[in-house]
Amino acid sequence: MTDMPLAGPSVPHDGTDAEARPVFVEERRVLGLPVSAWPGIIAPLTIGLFALAAWELIVEWKRVPSYILPGPLLIAKTLVTDWDTLSGALWITLRITFAALVAAVTVGVALAILFTQSKWLEKSLFPYAVILQVTPVVSIAPLIIIWVGDINLSLLICAWLVAFFPILSNTILGLNSADHNLINLFQLYRASRWQTLRHLRLPAALPYFLAGLKISGGLALIGAVVAEFVAGSGGNASGLAYRILESGYQLRIPRMFAALILISLSGIAIFLVTSWIAHLFLRRWHESAIRREN
Amino acid sequence: MTSSAAAAIRETKGRPLVSVRGVSKQFSNGTLAVRGVDLDLADGEFVSLLGPAGCGKSTLLRMIAGLGAPSVGTIEWPTAPHDSRGLAEPDLGFVFQDPTLMPWATALKNVMLPMTLAGVSKPDAEARAAEMLALVGLKGFEASYPRELSGGMKMRVSIARALVTKPKILLMDEPFAALDEITRHKLNDDLLGLWERNRFTAVFVTHSVFESVYLSQRIVVMAARPGRVMADLRVDAAYPRDDLFRTSAEYAHLCRVASETLKKAIAG
Ligand SMILES: Nc1ncnc2c1ncn2[C@@H]1O[C@H](COP(=O)(O)OP(=O)(O)OP(=O)(O)O)[C@@H](O)[C@H]1O
Numbered sequence A: 001m002t003d004m005p006l007a008g009p010s011v012p013h014d015g016t017d018a019e020a021r022p023v024f025v026e027e028r029r030v031l032g033l034p035v036s037a038w039p040g041i042i043a044p045l046t047i048g049l050f051a052l053a054a055w056e057l058i059v060e061w062k063r064v065p066s067y068i069l070p071g072p073l074l075i076a077k078t079l080v081t082d083w084d085t086l087s088g089a090l091w092i093t094l095r096i097t098f099a100a101l102v103a104a105v106t107v108g109v110a111l112a113i114l115f116t117q118s119k120w121l122e123k124s125l126f127p128y129a130v131i132l133q134v135t136p137v138v139s140i141a142p143l144i145i146i147w148v149g150d151i152n153l154s155l156l157i158c159a160w161l162v163a164f165f166p167i168l169s170n171t172i173l174g175l176n177s178a179d180h181n182l183i184n185l186f187q188l189y190r191a192s193r194w195q196t197l198r199h200l201r202l203p204a205a206l207p208y209f210l211a212g213l214k215i216s217g218g219l220a221l222i223g224a225v226v227a228e229f230v231a232g233s234g235g236n237a238s239g240l241a242y243r244i245l246e247s248g249y250q251l252r253i254p255r256m257f258a259a260l261i262l263i264s265l266s267g268i269a270i271f272l273v274t275s276w277i278a279h280l281f282l283r284r285w286h287e288s289a290i291r292r293e294n
Numbered sequence B: 001m002t003s004s005a006a007a008a009i010r011e012t013k014g015r016p017l018v019s020v021r022g023v024s025k026q027f028s029n030g031t032l033a034v035r036g037v038d039l040d041l042a043d044g045e046f047v048s049l050l051g052p053a054g055c056g057k058s059t060l061l062r063m064i065a066g067l068g069a070p071s072v073g074t075i076e077w078p079t080a081p082h083d084s085r086g087l088a089e090p091d092l093g094f095v096f097q098d099p100t101l102m103p104w105a106t107a108l109k110n111v112m113l114p115m116t117l118a119g120v121s122k123p124d125a126e127a128r129a130a131e132m133l134a135l136v137g138l139k140g141f142e143a144s145y146p147r148e149l150s151g152g153m154k155m156r157v158s159i160a161r162a163l164v165t166k167p168k169i170l171l172m173d174e175p176f177a178a179l180d181e182i183t184r185h186k187l188n189d190d191l192l193g194l195w196e197r198n199r200f201t202a203v204f205v206t207h208s209v210f211e212s213v214y215l216s217q218r219i220v221v222m223a224a225r226p227g228r229v230m231a232d233l234r235v236d237a238a239y240p241r242d243d244l245f246r247t248s249a250e251y252a253h254l255c256r257v258a259s260e261t262l263k264k265a266i267a268g
């Protein structure tokens, strides 16, 4: 077909003319973000500031003692004065969370691929994945800590247990939801199993996997914190959960709140980062990420 | 038009490209979708499968493509290469009723797919895909994603993907059924243009009498419950066919004949 002229005797009338070629218009940006993104940031921030102000006023006005409910200003001050301890704990919790998430992604995706290659394997192993998922982590954490010995590793395993199931089940669903006609097309072109996986099933599974990742990101943090509560270990190498327990014993409630806030902020940060990753991968083609213009 | 055109073509052209012999297909739910179909497709001819909804056109076309084996009968490819197990490996392109594009890939990447799967080097595949896109009138849309294209444009991408490997036979399952009339006419013309230049064998499933007469040299009329071949008509109008042909008395006459045959087929 190298030297063939354009097919058909006339110019296309179905939108395939030169004027219809895509022209990408950049939206105006303020501080690096598109204008339309700002209301979604400003609105919740305003609500948050109002709530904080009300909290501070009520604490002041009713003279609530700080060991019952510290005001936001005191908490902020504690965050600064205790930063050395708290930041160390934050770092440890985040490290466990992140390692657990990486392990969850690796094992979850690998198992999902394995399961979709062999129905037999899926049938025999999937029930055990469900059992792991439905068993509350608090109830098996003590066992894991006894068996494993190393506290960090046990925390990692607990967090991983909580985090990996959404990735596994979402990725399996995604790998199996490739368009039937596209599967037929790959069959017509005699694609190998690996080619079908690489060019069809994995891309089709991507939105599902990323939805799982968003859930698992939060769950990994929850798993890491819950497991540490159960472990209740002290010493220098302890995370935010232990700092909360310790502050509770010592009635240092502002510090307890400060640690709590660090956990919440970490959760928000994880959510934002995973959402951003999902957006990066899907923005050009998936319904969930595209900006609708009609 | 003359009946038994199949026999005539077989005499003039020698070995057929595809030979369907006594093919029936029963689905596991008991539906007898196709019964006792005999059909020879000659190299380079343009054949339409015409019939009412549910008469097994898609089922037959998919079996010819190798998607789903017949319950009874054989489909042979006398001239195609065969693999070690003796299965035919025909060189074919398939266009589904829906465009069936990969939503995560650009138009260019979608057209490159058959070559990617065949291990063609990337620059080579890219060049050929771009050329094919230009040929179906989509120059400038290489980087567009399917969701950024109109229905007609997506169908063009799908046709480009089917033709990019220069197949010997192009199977199309009501490819333009969902499009408006103007776009359909345009795509019919472009399809004929591509066929006249490349002379692949074209098998075109449709339930439109007008479309089948306009496009084909031969119309295989099918009837439903169970799906079977009722008539094999020959359309003797010369190519190239264009808007002049569409408004001619000859076209009107051919449509009337095909329409009556179809009516008889539906009546049983
Ligand atoms: N996978 C399937 N399982 C069971 N029955 C099926 C299946 N596919 C098709 N059929 C049945 O086979 C018959 C023929 O279907 P087919 O899709 O081939 O018809 P068609 O001529 O292509 O119709 P249309 O013009 O509506 O596309 C129908 O009665 C349909 O219900």
Ligand SMILES: [Mg+2]
Pocket: B057, B058, B059, B173, B174
């Ligand atoms: Mg059909």
